[in-house]
Amino acid sequence: MNLPFAESYKIKMVETIKRSTREERERWIKEAKYNLFGLRSEQVYIDLLTDSGTGAMSDKQWSELMLGDESYAGASSYYKMKEAIQKILGYDYFLPTHQGRAAENVLFSVLIKEGNVVPGNSHFDTTKGHIEYRKAKAVDCTIDEAFHTEILHPFKGNIDVEKLESVLKSTPSEKIPFIIVTVTCNSSGGQPVSIENLKAIRKLADKYGKKIVFDAARFAENAYFIKLREKGYENKTIKEIVKEMFSYADIMTMSSKKDAIVNMGGFIAMRDIELHRQASVFNIMFEGYITYGGMSGRDMNALAQGLDEATEFDYLETRIKQIEYLGARLEEFGIPFQKPVGGHAIFVDAKKILPNLPEEQYVAQTLGVELYLEAGIRGVEIGTLLADRDPVTRENRYPALEFLRLAIPRRVYTNNHMDVIAVALKNVFDRRNEITKGFEIIYEAPIMRHFTVELKKL
Numbered sequence: 005m006n007l008p009f010a011e012s013y014k015i016k017m018v019e020t021i022k023r024s025t026r027e028e029r030e031r032w033i034k035e036a037k038y039n040l041f042g043l044r045s046e047q048v049y050i051d052l053l054t055d056s057g058t059g060a061m062s063d064k065q066w067s068e069l070m071l072g073d074e075s076y077a078g079a080s081s082y083y084k085m086k087e088a089i090q091k092i093l094g095y096d097y098f099l100p101t102h103q104g105r106a107a108e109n110v111l112f113s114v115l116i117k118e119g120n121v122v123p124g125n126s127h128f129d130t131t132k133g134h135i136e137y138r139k140a141k142a143v144d145c146t147i148d149e150a151f152h153t154e155i156l157h158p159f160k161g162n163i164d165v166e167k168l169e170s171v172l173k174s175t176p177s178e179k180i181p182f183i184i185v186t187v188t189c190n191s192s193g194g195q196p197v198s199i200e201n202l203k204a205i206r207k208l209a210d211k212y213g214k215k216i217v218f219d220a221a222r223f224a225e226n227a228y229f230i231k232l233r234e235k236g237y238e239n240k241t242i243k244e245i246v247k248e249m250f251s252y253a254d255i256m257t258m259s260s261k262k263d264a265i266v267n268m269g270g271f272i273a274m275r276d277i278e279l280h281r282q283a284s285v286f287n288i289m290f291e292g293y294i295t296y297g298g299m300s301g302r303d304m305n306a307l308a309q310g311l312d313e314a315t316e317f318d319y320l321e322t323r324i325k326q327i328e329y330l331g332a333r334l335e336e337f338g339i340p341f342q343k344p345v346g347g348h349a350i351f352v353d354a355k356k357i358l359p360n361l362p363e364e365q366y367v368a369q370t371l372g373v374e375l376y377l378e379a380g381i382r383g384v385e386i387g388t389l390l391a392d393r394d395p396v397t398r399e400n401r402y403p404a405l406e407f408l409r410l411a412i413p414r415r416v417y418t419n420n421h422m423d424v425i426a427v428a429l430k431n432v433f434d435r436r437n438e439i440t441k442g443f444e445i446i447y448e449a450p451i452m453r454h455f456t457v458e459l460k461k462l
């Protein structure tokens with residue numbers, strides 16, 4: 005008999021979580037104005053709001069905290085991080101930042117001007133926010149398959165090279181500062197980009213003289229999918245694949261709260277020393293001196309260790325098999341979600357579950373609130389609230405898909421928790437016909453409204 009699969013780690017420390025009653029949850033979510041971000045963490049039983057900064061660090065990472073060097077300039081922790089980035093990602097220059105959006109802020113301050121156009125694959129919300137804040141435009145060139153949850157495609161994060169070329173052709177060259185490639189592509193379901201696609205994008209970029217920026221938050225999960233799904237890569241190590249992936253980009257921004265498995269941190273890395281000089285000016289203004297950029301020395305140490313652990317096959321296999329396990333349970337119950345499952349989350353297809361709810365009533369948000377009421381499980385809306393209003397017309401933007409994202413924190417929950425999530429969602433699914441009313445907005449911020457939006461039940 006073949007041995008079953010089990011996690012590639014054992015548990016050294018635990019944190020208590022508590023269940024609650026439906027009456028309590030009804031009160032709490034009302035007080036939170038039906039915004040899941042507004043809940044206190046102790047009002048949540050299983051927290052799938054995000055996989056960002058919510059992972060469990062390893063014993064080795066915790067040991068690294070003790071070795072942190074808190075010198076203002078030239079700390080050994082900075083050099084430890086520099087060495088890890090050179091060795092694992094292959095970039096000579098980098099700037100630490102306090103998280104991913106800070107990396108975007110610093111880099112885009114150098115590269116993006118008003119009226120610019122930035123093509124890419126389903127830009128992440130903060131990325132799009134930082135582009136639009138500069139009165140520039142993000143153009144989504146993701147392949148069409150990504151917008152059909154039932155179509156099986158191994159690399160739904162891929163860029164459609166024809167769409168990309170038509171943007172490059174039809175836009176004056178000086179208006180396109182770079183092409184951005186998100187690996188894996190969060191907004192379309194944690195979907196990977198293939199090496200073949202990266203090569204094709206590189207070819208186009210060279211033809212039109214453009215730089216490529218990787219939004220690299222989940223680069224290691226991307227490499228895992230390449231190893232499993234792309235011909236010719238099955239015998240390569242994750243570290244070899246990662247090196248090749250990054251060889252096709254000029255610059256990268258990183259939210260280390262994802263695939264570097266730290267609670268806080270980020271960075272920009274590049275090959276060009278002149279860009280490093282220009283970005284340093286903004287880093288010093290917004291983040292901190294160039295050898296710490298908003299991070300503590302101990303956090304830079306843990307980050308360097310985390311990069312090494314996240315690019316090991318056994319870790320990635322454990323992580324992604326857990327997401328596949330949850331996906332299989334949902335499949336068993338007939339619940340529709342983005343397939344195949346992504347690297348960090350399940351994206352539940354809310355429109356398919358609540359087809360009669362008008363899109364002006366925030367379909368995925370309604371499903372998210374119902375799941376919270378059912379079992380104290382907190383997911384997040386990836387739909388109309390997140391899509392914000394059009395910066396010019398101020399009209400609501402209705403995305404093709406309304407997702408309820410269930411993001412799985414790294415090394416935190418067990419498959420028993422996955423079972424609870426699956427059954428809770430099944431219970432909501434079973435009473436979907438009784439869910440006939442959604443929400444209306446009573447307060448929203450002018451940009452990135454989903455974090456602080458306040459809602460009223462209709």
Ligand SMILES: *Cc1c(COP(=O)(O)O)cnc(C)c1O
Nearest residue numbers: 103104105128130190219221259
């Ligand atoms: C999380 C994330 C960001 C932003 O990073 P923060 O650390 O949350 O600021 C940018 N891009 C992608 C793809 C992400 O997943």
